[in-house]
Amino acid sequence: MIIQVVALYWPRIETPDTGVPSADKVAHALIFAAVMATGCLAGIPARWLALGLAAHAVLSELIQHVVLPDRTGDPLDLLADLAGIALGWYVATYVRRHRTTPTS
16 A cells, blocks of 8 residues: 555656556556455455545545646546456455365
């Protein structure tokens, strides 16, 4: 979550030229996916976590657009955030279903 907060609210982020198209969107998706997956695996109810993260995604883009200097809110970043939430939920569900448990 610390990485997510820094990435979303740092006043100005220098985006390195990675040569990868839409690398910023991929970063948004992965940051939200990581929080969603780890939260679900930690036992936080997925629906509530997804709702909270979705609200945070919307709020973060508004704050970037209105409050932070040299930052702008981007609807495509919001879509990437929401895709990340879905991806994190999927990953957590997959891990839970395929987790090996020792037999006694």
